[in-house]
Amino acid sequence: MSRGGIGGRQRVRTAKGRTAASTRWLERQLNDPYVRKARAEGYRSRAAYKLVELDQKFGLLKGAKRIVDLGIAPGGWSQVARKVVPGAAIVGIDLLPTDPIDGVTIFQMDFMDERAPEMLSDALGGPADLVMSDMAANTVGHAQTDHLRTMALVEAGAYFAVDVLEPGGTYVAKVFAGGTDHELLAMLKRNFATVKHAKPPASRKDSSEWYVIAQGFKGRRED
Secondary structure, eight states: OOEEEEGGGGGOOOTTTOOHHHHHHHHHHHHHHHHHHHHHHHHHTTTTHHHHHHHHOSSTTTOOSSSEEEEEEEEHHHHHHHHHSSTEEEEEEEESOOOOOOTTTEESTTSSSSSHHHHHHHTTTTEEEEEEEEEOOOOOOHHHHHHHHHHHHHHHEEEEEEHHEEEEEEEEEOTTTTOHHHHHHHHHHHHHEEEEEOOOSSSSTTTTOOEEEEEOOOOOOOO
């Protein structure tokens, strides 16, 4: 399928039925150091290192006892959480199927389903220390629509976090270029001590994704 390229870079041979776009994707995967590292260390996706790097910078997982993973599939973020805080209770949800992870409760359903928040809360067994979300809406190819659909998930995740977090807790979520919209940003600033945006090194440079990190939940309040 591949052959060595200049400087050790792997090149993908053309194949019948493979589009140019899929060839470029395969070549990028073969040459991505995070993909190779994930395989070597047993993580299900390179996305695991986004959480690793965000945790190194912001201490997201330190002392966490209860964690919610929104958009858990394929499971890399929960794998990291299990490794860093092995005693934590972790509950995840995704519309896509996710192979079991030891010690993690997984629901295969849409987070926007009205039953989902209560099911997650019940399974967690108490207030969360961390709500982490790598959710993104399925794209339709229209940039503005795709952005709005994903931001709706970020907003739903934020209101869920406000409902389930322990005082001092953290909400981290994937957003896209332009960051969090003004209304949601204001809501987060009312409810958390600090709100920052970051792009971890594992996030590809050509990707528009960023992450919003809201830390120091102030406690439940009327919003």
